[in-house]
Amino acid sequence: MVELDPKVVVHHLSVKKGACLVKQGQHRFRPELILLIEGELNKLIEVGFVREVKYPMWISSIVPVREKNEQIRVCVDFKNLNNACPKADFPLPFVELMIDATMGHEALSFMDASSGYNQIRMAPVDEELMAFRTLKGIYCYKVMPFSLKNAGATYQRTMQRIFDDMLHKNIECYVDDLVVKSNKREDHFHDLRKVLERLRRYQQKMNSSKCAFGVTSGKCLGFIVCQWGIEIEQAKIDAILRMLESRNIHELKSLQGKLAYLQWFISNLVGRCQLFSRLMKKDVPFQWDEAC
Incomplete structure (x- = not known):
């Protein structure tokens, strides 16, 4: 297993005192998806990223994510565990x-x-807090997973050190x-x-x-x-040009998120998008017209 020197960094969890323990239920998956999930889990076991656990206090569920290359990546829904941990104040660069x-x-x-992220070891005492259900049994991470709260802050702190x-x-x-x-x-x-x-x-x-x-x-x-x-990445421009007119607030927020990327290149972009702010108000009917 490739890992950073534990003398330099290990990731600790700081679960709030009195936090309610949560054991998420087992998700159901299609048969063809089960084989792909098991294949990815076997890879995690083989490289030493996870280990089996028998009596965990917290249990999360897996969420398979299909990537651009059509491969399956197994993620874990740490929502409940993340909510029980305070946010780290270590700043990321602007x-x-x-x-x-x-x-x-x-x-x-x-x-x-x-x-x-997986190159950073978890503190052994915190490993079983990250237990998750699979059809093969219950496993926990030995390394820091991407979806864990404060993982980015720990990584940035490590790089700066x-x-x-x-x-x-x-x-x-x-x-x-x-x-x-x-x-x-x-x-x-x-x-x-x-x-x-x-x-x-x-x-x-x-x-x-x-x-x-x-x-x-x-x-x-x-x-x-x-x-x-x-320079502007052409793929980001193409993504904006392919968008149709917004039909609701959700689609308008998506457009605003993509336009925010261009704020360095278009003068007074915020002023030019003032009309969007009006459409975001709850008491204003959503109507996309020529002015937009």
């Missing part, structure tokens, strides 16, 4: 500040962790996304080597299929950054 700090460099390397002396100089990180940056191309090999040596020291593994080394531009947090500035 996306716009990280983007600003990344552009304007002659050479860049983009790296993404390999199952990054590992790269404390490099951050904002020749590296930027947002949770499991790393960008190595060099003002001069001739310095990039040296900067990149320092980062890779640090990753090796702390036993952190990156996903080679999602890495790009020594490039002049690349995708970072949904934007295209390069030496000359930032």
